[in-house]
Amino acid sequence: MKKSEESLGAFWDEWKKETEELEKSTQEMVEKIKREAKEKNKILEERWDAINKYKVKVTKCYLVQIFNENLNEIKSEYSFEPTKKDAEAVGYKIVEQLVDEELNSPEIK
Incomplete structure (x- = not known):
């Protein structure tokens, strides 16, 4: 019985370690996605501001x-x-x- 408890304990320790690594990896990916989204939003805002400086006029011809x-x-x-x-x-x-x-x-x- 003692051997199976040690085996079970090792399993849960490994599971906990892998779970923590996955959570850390997930958090890093979330932070990376947030940074990239902020950069893209900044670029889109700059582009929108530049576009708004122009006016389009359609003339009949x-x-x-x-x-x-x-x-x-x-x-x-x-x-x-x-x-x-x-x-x-x-x-x-x-x-x-x-x-x-x-x-x-x-x-x-």
């Missing part, structure tokens, strides 16, 4: 595209004119410039 007779795009440009008709006028001005360049003719004003 028209994409003016110039195509040749084969419907291949020759040139494209954005127009911030207030109406579609005004944007088309920008497109026709671009066409005039392209034709003048193609024909090597001086601009007509």
Whole structure:
């Protein structure tokens, strides 16, 4: 009986030792995770502050595209004119410039 009590005592001593090591290891992992989380939060806060310094403004604009007779795009440009008709006028001005360049003719004003 005495031998089995010693064996049982050794088992519980080993169990207690392993439990303490696991608790210590777990605590170290928790502390490491907390440190990493604080670092990531700091980075995210800095990033958010930097993002908030900028403002985004969406302006209505028209994409003016110039195509040749084969419907291949020759040139494209954005127009911030207030109406579609005004944007088309920008497109026709671009066409005039392209034709003048193609024909090597001086601009007509």
